[in-house]
Amino acid sequence: MEEQNAIEVKNLHKSFKVYLDRSYSLKDFLLRGSGRRKEVRHVLQGINFSVKKGEAIGLVGHNGCGKSTTLKLLTRIMYPDQGTIELKGRVSSLIELGAGFHPDMSGRENIYINASIFGLKKKEIDERLQKIIDFSELQEYIDNPVRTYSSGMYMRLAFAVAINVDADVLLIDEILAVGDVAFQAKCFTKLNEIKQQGTTIVIVSHSLDQIERICDKCYWIQDGKIRAEGNPREVHSQYLEFMAKSNIRCESDMDRKIDRHSGNQEAVVKAVRMINEKGELTDTFTPGENVRIEIDCFASRKIEDAVFGFGIFSLDNQEIYGTNTLIDKMPLVIEGDVTVTCQITCLPLKQGSYKLDVEIHTPFGFDYDYWRDYMRFYVRSTSTEAGVLHMERKWNHFPTKLDGEKEEV
Amino acid sequence: MNTLKEIWEYRTMIVNLVRRDLKGKYKGSVLGFFWTFLTPLLQLIVYTLVFSVIMRAGVEDYYLFLFVALIPWTYFANCISVGSGCIMNQKNLVVKIYFPREVLPISYVAAQLVNMLLTFIVLIAVLLVSGKGINLMVWGYLFIIIFVETILALGLTLFFSAITVFLRDMQYLLSIVIMAWQFMTPVMYSVDMVPEQLRPLFYLNPMTPIIVAYRDIFYYKQAPELSTLLLGIGMGVFCMLLGGFVFEKSKKRFAEVM
Incomplete structure (x- = not known):
């Protein structure tokens, strides 16, 4: 692995056996042995990319293109059939928020459970506890059972834990739509802050907008291969054009x-x-x-x-x-x-x-x-105008005419 | 070796899952954690009523005879019948988050172990109150046998929880198997009651030496025979290696088939 890289993915292949019969029970096993109706789906067919330390990349593609599978392989939830993945440092994934939360236990207790699932030790959680509570804005509710929380409070707590893990590599899957607009903005600010501190980030999202706001580079995955890579805005406009024409x-x-x-x-x-x-x-x-x-x-x-x-x-x-x-x-x-x-x-x-x-x-x-x-x-356009609208506009500039100057002249 | 190191790295998770299991179980009930002690105590009262008033068995203090075996048996039975679903039941975690998969069976078995140790407090209290008394001299063996039973239970939980992921029926099958298993283990009777020619067969059951040893320690207040201990250790280690091997081989595919 090269020195400046945090992630190196080489020639990744992954296929799944998709079983067409719905369940597999002992009866089936005894009656038909292993002869289940199945088909093999090649989800990834040779993915290569590398991410430099502190860089943020996005993965886009239509449903079933293999982007989530790629993320799952990076997280080591699944393992590739072929190819290698190298990751440097502690990896944390924001794929599932609020993992292991127990509704009857307090917010504080759940912070410990949730953070420990991300692999943090007791001492590390103690250190981060205050930061997590502050970020979640749940100070006065933190000792109440989680079942009394509103869904917004629940997600805020969950996100606060996940974002404070302090990983070297952060993997994110479609989770930035949490809480109200103000909290979302806070999450983005925090993500940017984490990025500034040198954390490497990989985001899978359908929201091209989110990717454009955070990522330096974007990979468009199509049929298990990388179809295009580069500046997010350019890749996205190719992607949108393709989507417009595709039969899918x-x-x-x-x-x-x-x-x-x-x-x-x-x-x-x-x-x-x-x-x-x-x-x-x-x-x-x-x-x-x-x-x-x-x-x-x-x-x-x-x-x-x-x-x-x-x-x-x-x-x-x-x-x-x-x-x-x-x-x-x-x-x-x-x-x-x-x-x-x-x-x-x-x-x-x-x-x-x-x-x-x-x-x-x-x-x-x-x-x-x-x-x-x-x-x-x-x-589609390559313009980076913000908001929801496009306005026809024209900029101009000239020396400011002051009233006083006029009199002097 | 790497796996062991990684499990150690995730020890906080194990501790927290055990705590969640034990504390979360009775949350919301009025008596709360007190149920941990109350359940076995009430169970004991039922046995005492049934076996010393209604159905008199020919064994002295039969309720104690049964109770000292039933506690470790319940520990084991829970690990097998409920513990076999410990990966399946945490599907959300397994398909979404990376952690060493062994953490789930380990914390399930650990929670059951803690539960049994707490029940022992009730048992000891009952032994003292009933006048049966305890023999501290043989307690060294108690720790050995608890360790051996835990190794055995963990090995089998690893084995069955991995199999259950691929074959869902295993859970239901196991609840029947465990019932039959209880009758094939000297929990409700002693080994002496088994016909001579069947006895070697009984000792093929890894739970037989363990239950015999517990009963020796608590009921007969004597040291278990060395052969019993060695047999228990041998079978425990074998099950552990088997379970560990099967789990290690299959864990990478858990997320795919769930």
Whole structure:
């Protein structure tokens, strides 16, 4: 292992036997011996990477691509079939929060249990106890049984323990969504602080945003191999572009449609298209682009008060925008096949993935047809603008004109 | 060797899990930890009533005769029947966090051991109160036999808890096996009652020498025979090695099959 590296992963292979019959009991064993119906799934097919000391890296990829497996191999919960993993120093994983918590025991007692599971000795826990209590903001409740805590308090305590383990290598899996916004911000600050102190961090997350905020480097894992690596923002835009085009997503779109569909069906949405400014059918756009949403519908009878609407949501279901023809004062009478379009002249969204809801309803909100999460679309750009919006903007600069100067001149 | 070193590194975890087990068990009940003593005491009262009033056995102080064997038997039986599920029951920990897997069976057995030692306090009190008395001269053997039983119980718990991960039925099967096992072990009777020709067979049961030794120490107040001790040690060590080997070989795949 090279001197400056904290993690070296070479040629990692891992496959699982997936048993197709649901359970395996003694009866099966006696009746069929080991002849269970199974298939071998090659989850990792030669992963190589190395992480320098104090560096933070992110692993992204769609579900089942092997990123969580990679993390589990790093944690030594599982072991590779082939290849080697070398780690330097104490490894701690924030994969499961609140491991071993006993609901009837006090917060303080649970700190000891939880921290000891992370491999801390009694003396080390004693030293960290105050820091953990302070971080969790549970001072006055710390001697109450954990079952009396709210879920937010529970997660705060759990996170406080995990983050104070002082590992050399910290492995994190999808856990940064704890507590309220203020506590999340605190966790991020703490993570950054830990990083500054020289801890090596590996994060697996679906939230590309989180990775961009913490990581120096990102690996995109696709079908058990590293597809791209480098600056998180660049890797992410390749990833988003790929996701927009991949079949995998389309299949899952179909799955989604099955149970996100409600209404009395007197008018039905037949298709929804998003068209970019070149007039092409796509679901990947750039911020500020001219986008048209087209909704094909069929009304089985003459409907004189149909309201068409759409809503844009982030992947964590925050409503970003929503409007309809009632709000925009455009009364519609429909019968038979009708196409309704809405032109958005300047798409005000920054880079990310979004969900689109589409609906036809009465002015009183009674649904003819309502599609939640009808489709996903992607906005990609290499700009690092923050927040949720994209604004068209222009910077300028010139010498400040002061009132006094004017008089002198 | 590395495994042993690592288990030592995680000793705090073992201590905390044992504490959680013992303290958490009775949390929320009015009498709390006092149940640890109350349960065996009430059990003893039941046995005394049944065996000295209703069903008189031909053994002097039969309730004590039974009780001194039943305590170590319960320790062993719990380790096997409940302890076999100790990995499965902590699935959340095993699939999410790294720690030496041996910690789970070790802490389960340790918690049961502490429980038995606490029950011995009740036993000693009863022995003194009933006038049976104790013989401190043979107590050195007590520590040896507790150690031997623990080695045996840990070995088998390692063995069965690993197997249970791969074969869930093991747990249910074991609860039946342990019941039959109790009848095949001289807990409710003495070895002398066993027909002569069957006796060698009885000594193939690793629990036989252990129960015989406990009874020698507490009930007959005499030192166990050396052959009994050696037999117990031999079988205990064998089970420990077997259990340790099977566990070591299979532990890496725990997280995958759970």
